[in-house]
Amino acid sequence: MRTIMIIACRELRSFFDSLLAYIMLIAFLGFTGFFTWLFGNGDVFFRGEASMDAFFGVAYWTLFFFIPALTMRLVAEERNSGTIELVLTKPVSDMQFVWGKFLSVFFLICISLALTLPYYITIASIGPIDHGAAWTGYIGTLLMSAAYISIGVFASSLSSNQIVSFLLALLIGIFFHLLFGMIARNFTGTLGNVINWFSISGHYQSITRGVIDTKDLIFFFSVIFLGLFGAEAVLVRRNLSSNH
Amino acid sequence: MDIVVEHITKRYGPQKAVDDVSFAVRTGEILGFLGPNGAGKSTTMKAITCYLAPNEGNIMVGGISIYEDPQAIKNSIGYLPESNPLYTDMPVINYLQFIARIHGIEKNQVNKRIAAMVEVCGLEGEKHKKIGELSKGFRQRVGLAQALIHDPEVLVLDEPTTGLDPNQIVEIRELIRKIGKEKTVLLSSHILAEVEATCDRILIINKGKIVADGTASDLRKRAEGKEILKTGIHGGEEKAVQDALRDLKNVEMVELLARGENLFEVHSKVGQSSAKAIFDLCVDRGWYLTQLTPTETRLEDIFRELTAN
Numbered sequence: 078m079r080t081i082m083i084i085a086c087r088e089l090r091s092f093f094d095s096l097l098a099y100i101m102l103i104a105f106l107g108f109t110g111f112f113t114w115l116f117g118n119g120d121v122f123f124r125g126e127a128s129m130d131a132f133f134g135v136a137y138w139t140l141f142f143f144i145p146a147l148t149m150r151l152v153a154e155e156r157n158s159g160t161i162e163l164v165l166t167k168p169v170s171d172m173q174f175v176w177g178k179f180l181s182v183f184f185l186i187c188i189s190l191a192l193t194l195p196y197y198i199t200i201a202s203i204g205p206i207d208h209g210a211a212w213t214g215y216i217g218t219l220l221m222s223a224a225y226i227s228i229g230v231f232a233s234s235l236s237s238n239q240i241v242s243f244l245l246a247l248l249i250g251i252f253f254h255l256l257f258g259m260i261a262r263n264f265t266g267t268l269g270n271v272i273n274w275f276s277i278s279g280h281y282q283s284i285t286r287g288v289i290d291t292k293d294l295i296f297f298f299s300v301i302f303l304g305l306f307g308a309e310a311v312l313v314r315r316n317l318s319s320n321h
Numbered sequence: 322m323d324i325v326v327e328h329i330t331k332r333y334g335p336q337k338a339v340d341d342v343s344f345a346v347r348t349g350e351i352l353g354f355l356g357p358n359g360a361g362k363s364t365t366m367k368a369i370t371c372y373l374a375p376n377e378g379n380i381m382v383g384g385i386s387i388y389e390d391p392q393a394i395k396n397s398i399g400y401l402p403e404s405n406p407l408y409t410d411m412p413v414i415n416y417l418q419f420i421a422r423i424h425g426i427e428k429n430q431v432n433k434r435i436a437a438m439v440e441v442c443g444l445e446g447e448k449h450k451k452i453g454e455l456s457k458g459f460r461q462r463v464g465l466a467q468a469l470i471h472d473p474e475v476l477v478l479d480e481p482t483t484g485l486d487p488n489q490i491v492e493i494r495e496l497i498r499k500i501g502k503e504k505t506v507l508l509s510s511h512i513l514a515e516v517e518a519t520c521d522r523i524l525i526i527n528k529g530k531i532v533a534d535g536t537a538s539d540l541r542k543r544a545e546g547k548e549i550l551k552t553g554i555h556g557g558e559e560k561a562v563q564d565a566l567r568d569l570k571n572v573e574m575v576e577l578l579a580r581g582e583n584l585f586e587v588h589s590k591v592g593q594s595s596a597k598a599i600f601d602l603c604v605d606r607g608w609y610l611t612q613l614t615p616t617e618t619r620l621e622d623i624f625r626e627l628t629a630n
Contacts, residue, residue, distance in 0.1 A: 083422050087408075094410055159406030163467075166370040167423045168396040316374040 080169055084177025088151070089184050098185055101143055105189045109135045113196055127204025132196055133214045133285045137278075140186070140222050141254050145246035147185065148229025149239045151178040152308065156237040161312075171312045175305050179223075179230050186222040190215060210287035217284030220297040221277055225250055227304030234308040253277040253300070322383035322397060322474040322505055323347050324369060329378030331364050338364040339375070340529035346522075348474075351501035353520030354509035357628050361529040362509040363403050366479050369507070370400045382475060396424060399473035401481055405464040409453030413444060413463055416452060417470060424471035438466040441496065457484035465493070469500070476500060478508040482515060494519050513621055527628040540623050548589040552599060553612030555583050565602055571595040584612070 092098035112135040114120055120131050155161040164174060200206055232246035254277055261273035273279055280293040324346040331339040339361040346352045354362050367373040369380055371391040380387045382394045408416055421431045439448050442462040447455055452463060461484055482490045497519055510516050516523055517537045525533040533540055554562050566575045571593040578584040589595040603610055
């Protein structure tokens with residue numbers, strides 16, 4: 078655990094050193110702020126009710142695009158510059174390495190969501206807000222982010238080219254984000270339900286509405302673990318016979 | 322801590338990068354790993370440092386197998402990878418802190434260790450610069466500093482002196498020799514003079530197989546067999562002298578080194594010496610010797626002989 082934290086902290090620091098973190102924070106707060114408060118059609122004042130739905134709706138899409146941009150370099154860059162050999166010949170296992178990378182972006186997302194707490198406080202002060210729904214909304218957003226980070230880490234481990242990693246993460250992400258839901262609508266019965274179960278939007282919406290269901294938690298944790306184990310498996314592959 | 326490599330084989334696709342290699346390095350020994358590019362040096366080192374698992378065979382470091390407890394082995398090894406990869410966006414100090422912490426050095430010891438490394442590796446003036454801004458020589462020093470920071474029992478250095486200027490090379494060699502007195506050191510190079518100057522034992526590897534193993538003088542003896550004498554004979558016609566030398570029983574070949582100076586290179590047959598015969602010849606003919614010098618076989622020649630296709 079200590080090793081994981083050391084790796085995560087180093088990575089988080091390099092996000093801030095390279096300005097990437099600041100750009101991400103400004104863009105995220107800018108986007109969500111604009112659509113939550115100023116956009117008009119669908120913003121807080123337009124709705125005329127004290128709820129965070131407008132914010133979570135925007136965060137759902139912004140994070141979908143931002144997270145691959147943050148995760149794309151995690152493993153790809155290390156592989157490209159050879160530093161992966163340096164780290165993995167220190168007392169660090171492949172799994173610790175992958176978890177460290179995952180947590181670094183997760184912490185950055187936590188920071189950016191913490192900076193949106195003033196939205197919550199402001200809305201709560203102008204009307205009666207459903208506190209439960211607001212908090213579960215945050216939890217849902219964190220879970221969704223974690224799922225996309227894990228997919229991003231997996232995509233990043235597949236290639237030493239960051240652009241490829243970015244596009245791959247978006248490609249895998251769009252299935253969970255949109256396509257599974259759309260495909261499911263064309264099927265009825267069990268098949269439709271099964272495909273719909275893979276769609277992140279359904280699970281996200283049910284959590285942001287204020288209901289934390291074990292089914293949803295199982296879904297998010299499955300995606301997270303699957304992505305990270307996949308990334309580890311890709312790293313371990315160097316021991317088989319391929320040329321890494 | 323000893324390194325024992327037992328019959329390791331590593332394949333990249335159909336090609337064998339390392340083919341049934343076995344050797345051992347004892348504590349207090351500096352082993353030089355020599356070979357042409359692509360001979361399997363780096364692959365073997367990657368296997369020892371637990372980065373790549375070999376397809377076959379076993380490696381023991383300090384009695385622990387790489388399959389048993391790779392984390393413990395990694396913690397006792399200081400490794401400088403081939404191209405010296407570093408986090409170029411980090412300042413030297415922060416980078417060393419990161420490495421120290423990942424090795425589990427206690428918090429109150431971290432700064433002490435970093436200060437020691439900065440001094441040993443001569444990084445005092447550069448310690449607050451970003452690694453990306455450093456010249457190649459200083460980067461190499463940072464690479465060495467990170468390999469030494471946890472005071473490892475075993476040091477694995479893959480071409481440690483590439484990119485350094487002659488002064489730095491001498492410094493680094495002295496450093497390695499100093500460290501090598503108590504620790505186990507494995508270093509690779511394709512500069513022969515370097516290996517000869519630093520190492521107690523030399524291992525030559527070619528196409529994934531070990532082709533020679535021994536001290537520099539062992540290797541020389543092995544390759545010698547043939548005695549080569551630089552011979553100067555005056556008092557006679559150049560042509561006549563050369564012919565007379567050629568007719569000697571033990572002589573295989575006579576080469577004229579410089580026209581008009583009566584200087585020859587006399588190659589004796591394997592395992593035989595022609596010094597006495599040459600002397601006797603001179604006495605016989607009334608010539609006189611101006612020079613009779615045995616020529617040492619150079620390590621380069623041995624290397625070329627062993628690794629030529």
